[in-house]
Amino acid sequence: EAGVTQFPSHSVIEKGQTVTLRCDPISGHDNLYWYRRVMGKEIKFLLHFVKESKQDESGMPNNRFLAERTGGTYSTLKVQPAELEDSGVYFCASSLRQGLMNTEAFFGQGTRLTVV
């Protein structure tokens, strides 16, 4: 079974440009999460989708970040315009929804974003 897949694995862009990160969750997982780790800090939550709906976007840093999940399948995270402080590793995770419970989250390998 394929795991969580993220594209690209690395991206280097200039300040002010736009970047779009993509995440393909494990098939059948209704929950999809985005997290970010900036240099030297802990992994921090950005947002949570249940199918195509945003369940919790309390971790989104500002309105330069836009996340979508088309048809409840793959998700994209767009940063526009990118700033230097957006550099970091962006992780996507997915989990199965079982009744009122959710199983453990499985993470992708991450996208390393560098803004220069």
Add this chain to the structure above:
Amino acid sequence: EDQVTQSPEALRLQEGESSSLNCSYTVSGLRGLFWYRQDPGKGPEFLFTLYSAGEEKEKERLKATLTKKESFLHITAPKPEDSATYLCAVQAEGGFQKLVFGTGTRLLVSP
């Protein structure tokens, strides 16, 4: 605010030298505590979920335990392939499912 503190930041062991990693947490109500392993350049890999104080789980050389304030990850007779960063995260009760992570413990096991 929910918070997770892991110690030590880094740990160097000789092969076969057992030790423990600590995860202290404060959370409004604990739904679950998670341990993940992360290798360089990869995403976190799930190890254990603990739900209530007194619970223990084991997997190969790893054993995770939970109290009301902290969790320990015990590593028995580690091997070089156990070298990785070990992450602890908590999930609070309530409607939201987000994980709150600690900064991790970098473990290096020398042959």
